[in-house]
Amino acid sequence: MMPAAFDIAAIGAGLSFAAALDELSTALDESGSVVVSAPPGTGKTTLVPPLLASRSTGRVIVTQPRRVAARAAARRLAQLDGSPLGTRVGFTVRGERSAGPQTRVEFVTAGVLLRRMIDDPGLDGVDAVILDEVHERALETDLLIGLLSEVRELRDDLVVVAMSATLDAARIAAVLGAGDRPAPVVDHDVPAFPLTERWAPSATPRLDERGVTRGFLDHVARTTTSAALDLRRENPDADVLVFAPGAREVSEVARRIRDTSDAFDVRELHGQIPAAEQDAVIRGRSPNDRPRIIVTTSLAESSLTVPGVRLVVDSCLSRHPQRDATRGMTGLVTTAASRSSCVQRAGRATRQGPGVVIRCVDERSYAAAPARPAPEIAVTDLANAALLLACWGAPGGAGLRMIDPLPADNLADALSVLRSLGAIDHEGRATAEGRALARVPADPRLARALRDGSPVVGSRLAAEVVAVLGGDLRIAEADVAHALITLRGGRTQDARRWRDDANRLERMVRPTPDARSGLDGVGFVIALAFPERIAHRVERTAEGATFLLASGTRAGVRGPLGAVEWLAVADVARASARAAAGSGAIIRSAAVLTEAQMERAANHLMTDRVEAEFTAGRVQARRERRVGAILRSSSPVRASAQEGRDAVRRAIRREGLDMFTWSDSAAALRCRLGLLRRELGAPWPDVSDAGLLDALDEWLAPELDVLAGGTPAGRISLTSALRRLLPWPDAARLDELAPERLEVPTGSRIRIDYPDPADATARPVVAVKLQECFGWAETPRLVDGRVPVLFHLLSPAGRPLAVTDDLASFWSGPYGQVRAEMRGRYPRHPWPEDPWVAVPTKHTKNRSAR
Template sequence: MTSAAFDLATIGAGLAFADAVDELAATLDASTSAVVSAPPGTGKTTLVPPLLASRSRGRVIVTQPRRVAARAAARRLAQLDGSPLGTRVGFTVRGERAVGRDMRVEFVTAGVLLRRLLDDPGLAGVDAVIIDEVHERALETDLLIGLLSEVRELRDDLVLIAMSATLDAARIAAVIGTDDRPAPIVNHEVPAFPLTERWAPSPAPRLDERGVTWAFLDHVARTTASAALELSRADPAADVLVFAPGAREVSEIARRIRGATEAFDVRELHGQMPASEQDAVIRGRRSGEQARVIVTTSLAESSLTVPGVRLVVDTCLARGPQRDAARGMTGLVTTAASRSSCVQRAGRATRQGPGTVVRCVDERTYATAPARPTPEIASSDLTDAALLLACWGVPGGVGLRLIDPLPVDSLADAFTVLHDLGAIDDEGRATSEGRALARIPTDPRLARALRDGSPVVGTRLAAEVVALLGSDVRTADADVAQTLIALRGGRTPEARRWRSDADRLERLTTPAPGVRSDLDGIGLVIALAFPERVARRMDRTSAGATFLLASGTRAGVSGPLAAVEWLAIADVVRASGRAAAGSGAIVRSAAVLTEQQMEPAASHLITDRVEAEFVGGRIHARRERRVGAILRSSAPVRASADEGRDAVRRALHREGLGMFAWSETAVALRRRLALLHRELGSPWPDVSDAGLLVALDAWLAPELDALAGGTPVARLDLTSALRRLLPWPEAGRLDELVPERLEVPSGSRVRIAYPEADDPDARPVVAVKLQECFGWAQTPRLVDGRVPVLFHLLSPAGRPLAVTDDLTSFWSGPYAQVRAEMRGRYPKHPWPEDPWATAPTRHTKGRAAR
């Protein structure tokens, strides 16, 4: 076919979504955005792109979360269109493309379109963008929605459609619509084929500290073999799909099934396989071929249709990125799959007829799984995303219409990494270096290693190492060098794919003639990418060694790498058990590094300074050379006056003012000043702990100098220090406003107990014998009459009888009860019926008479 229009009737034959084409077309007559929700396998990925292409002159771009899905969707549509792949329908994924000048529909991964937007923000020649499988909440898909919403503010003709089988349609519609009106929703319901649910919980745990247990994999393989044999007797044409969390588990389950039965063609499907093998699995089996058991990762959960499947066996496990904020690490973690993901998986069995799902958990465990998967934006490393947004001109995504905002902590970590790379400035804007790094299709840290490492170790080695670090290749014994040697001589699909990636990256570098470095340059390339993961061995045991990373994280290493002093670590993950050596993390990928190589790679982390500490009342100073948290050398030195003062300040902020020996006089003055500040505010000083620590130089400067010079803490006069804070001329009224003592009617001068400096509600207290206050009607008030004194009226033996700040009311009421209880106990002391007519005294009746 050569005409612009696609034959939708032919393409949609047998597809359930064909019934919704007219509704979607009518929706697009009134709106340039829409949300399409339809069950898996109904044909929306096949029909919507040619529908849009037939309504426009320009190109339609369709994003998929995975490369295999983009290729498969393009091949399927080209086949139905009857055109060679790459002419009217094509695809572009990392490292592979089939495109032509007259192409109308192009399937791409979200990452490809993101980087294309940096070069062409207006998407010239593109009339529509379809974002498929939005429900997976991949980070790149979320970013695309935000950027395309901004593009559409300048291009009101650009059509944007979000599609999924299970999504919060209203929420997505609000984001891709306008401020005034959400995008319309086309919800196509299709009667589902019956699904039979069965439960096959494992007697052994699914997970332990190392990940998925071997016993659980045995159980999944046995369950699959048994269910598949049962299915084949009832329906010989049916295939089986088994969901596992990762490529390792896929291979182990497949190997066990092959060992249990030869009745099936056992295939694997995961992202580490070469494209040709992935495509062969997706195309299905031909007539007469053996029934298939396909063991897959979440790759086949959505966006792919594997034909012929009638039975799904689900481990109910998923593997995804999870950020460890405390250690600044992001790694893949195996957890329970969300219920919505399990529903998607089960739906693979009912795409073409009634099906069965066998879940390898019990119903209670399934019910406690999260309802939906955690969006990648909430759990992933955001470095690449932050650089892309900075290059777009919206640092941190401020102002973009995103489904969820970028997490503040993860974004701050990403800014730190990018700033250290020189990719952004202090305001978060992209630098010329950052824009150059963003155009290299890999993580910014790996892009930096490729650019800066090539002139030192040679373009080929730098490209090989970066290709390995950016791949899914497992590193044996965590040794990148040995893995690289194996790949160089390998003939496996994994090695061929790595070699292709290395060739592509090498073409992106500037040749460095005459520069060549073999395996000894690997560590430098890794250190250029991850300088904060430069690590030094701390201790070694028979099980391995513990390394301290420049970031401050400790990680366990086993195997040959445990014997070296310095490592450049590419991958470190949370873990426990023997391999972690008690550190809480293990190294999964690293190379030997020399100290000389470390210095240029981690130059911004290297410090050489005197560290002084105030410990036990004395200054202790050492000259320390460090790489981040790693101590390279330390020697005792004499601290300068400035270093000593800084050490005392740090100690005060760390330990608080309690490290001083406060005299009673100093405590009393501080409490008096605290009451004045509480009641009158400025200019009376804030003498709380926080206030005094902020104003150290205003009241304690001479004492700081004395401590720095060796004066013991006990010899400090804090009363004099506090008096430096007194405001003049207001300080002349100190004793009038908050006197130290209060004269009572007996003539005694009783000390006033002022409240603690950090207590905002307490009152000044006078504790005095009751007899010394006879006839006292007016309760004294301090601070210009603002604060009444609280009296603790005592017995002759000094025990409390009453607490009051209203003496008049006390004499008129409660005193009678006190008199009745006390006069028999203390007969030698006056207890008059009329306290108003009796002279106050601090003596017994006899002595008072004399």
């Protein structure tokens, strides 16, 4: 039987997007993929799903970037449809599901759909997928676009619609289209009510090394209260929406407003409050209720519509994940919100009439903010995404049509993590272990800790720890074990949600009893997930302690954890030195770890080897036991011959060839070989610094042993060492091609000064007295006639008179001027008018006559 159709006319009453439904239907008739662009509050999230359901018999899946948005959208559509939630309209989010076999429209988070597709790549029973809020560029939504584009190549009946308030429609359409033909774009716009912009910069900086300053939170609260009172006098039915970067700041601003005035119903809206409270905020208020001030995170920026708002107060701050490639960690950072995000926030004030936005910055700071937020795919940890792609059969996203490819450096780090977990093979394909990890709704490292930790500490404790680490929970004083104690006895929404998550995770592993009572295994579970973050205390401070992580990062912690020797760190973030006990990073969640637990969890990071160094002319060695970068013990030992040679090699490469004393003969031989290499190439050796350092074992091997034995570097003969590089049989022509000396007409053998091997243009030079070259017409050439000698012709006192590589031209021209200037200065030496017939001499005229 054909399921009953949605009454779209009734559902769309009063929603402006109803006017775009005919255009959307036409686009769907022409293409199986469509891009929809419409402002928030126009009704696209409410109207497009039932329209697609009316065109098919299967299920319509609608993704949202956040759980609260998925629940709210489902409740709204079910209410307009007049059906109980969970029947025709339902939702599924992490830890909560209200849907059944008769559900026609199901709202889900993007992560839920991703994991479904791993088990059901063809999406059996699904006729359409709607990707909402694509402009937020959430990582999971980006991945879905790539996967769904591939599914549509096999299922041309599957409809895919991408929707957003503000998006690069042409770019998305090109990705969702078929072949070179982009998907059609339905662009719905409505005239905006007037928006008044005001600026309220704070005298206190917004951010310092600890995050958002208290002074700025005071400023936001004062600005909100004052503006809300003014608004109440003008429009008693209007509400106020305040944007803060995170849940902590939301609570702080809300508390300050409550302390200042009881004229308003102050509400909080973020992902950590109970679902019932979230829904109450979104439903609005009755006419007799007090005006509301709703303090929210970016949750209300675009994916939720909060009714009744006519004033927005914007901190112009946002919190988002950011990867620190240097330290190999990803954490939430607070920065200036992008201008596009601020525009979205301000638009919440003009949904129902003219509105006002007050930005708590000056216009210059606002203009300096980034134009739009960075896509999450570019800044966050990719381990989970890489595992899902490997399970899909597209390692690294190869072959998928995606908006942006996965960044190469971040992807390489993620693949390294997955290989260490045994989740992928050497070709990047998912292993059986990897597929098992992907089914756990957690980061692959946490999934591994759950599976491997359960047999050791018990399935319940392992699940509880993973639920804490995977949830968006505050960890007081960074102590995960203490947080568990609080949650176990708590009745808050956080505690209930954590308990539900732990129950679900526990069902995913084989039940095992707790290995012991208490919380002794908390650190072990964390260490299984993040062995590279095992940390050893290196310094106590007045505020806490500094720890060295196995990865090499130094991080600080405050409170009781600073008194222990070993920590298993779950979360570490960048911070200034002052905020992190002088370390440059701060530990945000961790647990005590015993040395035995450390050895078991990080066995693959443990090394026991001799480290030898060549310093002050001697090889010194120590046996070092390490856990990654953490030094556990060090004791002096005698280095082996090989260890000594290796130490000398490292020292030479570190300090360079200048650590040796180059004799005149060694330096001359090196320069001769350098010229031959320059002019003839191989097989003549590369004697540049880089070439000699790369070939240490070819020419300096015996000397390495001598140096390792204690012989000073200054006593090493480099001439004989360099001769080992001579190529045979070509070496027999060394003196012919590049002789040490050149015989001049007087019979003198003058040393040739060869250029430095690093000089690509200089020529060999012979410095000789001018009188010794009388009558010499042809300039000598070296290297089989390739390189003319450059003569520096000297005065009787050895001072340069001329430089030439053409003796014949010199005697015929410049010599006359030299003779005129020099014959009076050096009258005892010959300066013949005709140098061609003069006898070469190295003596004075009188001595030559005798």
